[in-house]
Amino acid sequence: MANFETPELTKWPVVPKIKPGAMSHLAPYVAKPEIQQPLGYPGELVDNWERVAIDKLGELKGKYRSLQVFMDACVGCGACTDKCHYFLGSADPKNMPVARQDLMRSVYRRYYTLAGRWFPKLVGARDMTKEVLDEWYSYFFQCSECRRCAVYCPFGIDTAEITMAAREIMDTVGRGQKYSNEVIGKVYKFGNNLGLPGRAVADTLESLEEDVEEETGLKIRFPVDEKGAEVLLVVPSADFFAEPHVDGLVGYAKVLHQAGISWTVSTHASEGGNFGLFIGSYENMQRVSIRIREAALDLGVRRIVFGECGHAWRVAYSFLNTLAGPFDFLDPDYPVPQHICEVTYDLIKRGVVKFDKSKNDHMVVTFHDSCNPARAARLGDMPGGQFTIPREIIKATCNHFVEMAPDTVRDATYCCGAGGGILTDELMDVRVKGAMPRMQALKQVVDIDGVTHMVSICAICKSQFSKVLPYFNFNARMNLGVHQLVSNAIVLENRV
């Protein structure tokens, strides 16, 4: 375990006494030139970077009207101050959403408002300096772009969008984050975030097929690059081998097998994740998305289905058609794209897949709503489907389900602590602190209701929980995906 303090889990949520500067030491590794350049960014701080940054801010506020509104609309009411998990876990006042916004707002005021130009001190306006840039680099990478603060702001000011804009400005002047930008580079080179060559993906799926045959006695296929399949399945690459993710992939395969739906993974687009979102780069988000269109066309599929990955689903649901459409070559009877939970839920409703719920009787399960499906997308065609559908699947597969406290679930859910490009080891301090509110809510249901497992539909949440649960004296293996419950309980028949 690393050298930092794990926050204490109190019985009830407590707003901490502020500790100015508590997290000012923390910043992610800076991307080297060879990581920056494939994404179209300078490798180091450009000459006259202050002017370039100010101009980029001007460009972004013109391009995204929301950014201009967010810069102007805050009245300092304070409603957001205790809503960020990073503030609650770290007590650093700069992790209050309004203070995080002010890092940019102060620069905006200096260069883009009359009062800031003439009376900077009076309106809290600051010059763009190296000190300011360093502060941005630290605190805009202590925001997981989870949007929880926006739910409580009377004006809907979305700090996530401000963070994205700040990161785009920093990339433009040559200060990029190693983790996110390296991951995007791997997608361009290998087709996935992990840098797995196509052969490795195929080998992994082949051995998974053997393992599942051994477990079930059935030939459940895990096809790769299979032309003419009905569904292109786009999963987070962690699903290929990480625990507990891979058990979810087995669940998707079992559902599709039982429904008689042919499917394939593509080695060209072997990744659902899209870190272009995290760095606020429309261009990179589009380049990553285009691979999915290319794979769908090349393989001649009729549908595109995404696996359990929160931000992948946000990009897919909200932007895929704009970024990589039109998808008029796909079957118009299905939404483009679909989420695996939508597919499974529909099959449950139609009685195509059935479950032996007793297979999950050793668990008392709670559900962690992941930020991106909860606050930035939807599942199904009914309002709140992103909350209902996973819960309906859980209830169909499992006899013991318990909700966490109402102010910690659905659109009030707490982030796992590692979304938005924070899932990197050098930020473990803030990851553990940011996980505190979720761990606190989990502890309540563990103590009171005997909860043994927490399920989610996000690859980043699963990876983060595997790491942080032990810091709070929980077993890392209590963390699983919804489709792992499905996999355990589904009643299967031989389809070959």
Ligand code: SF4
């Ligand atoms: S991490 Fe979430 S709650 Fe905190 S400032 Fe960022 S978007 Fe708001």
Ligand code: SF4
């Ligand atoms: S809730 Fe909204 S208006 Fe109030 S301080 Fe926070 S960002 Fe500003």
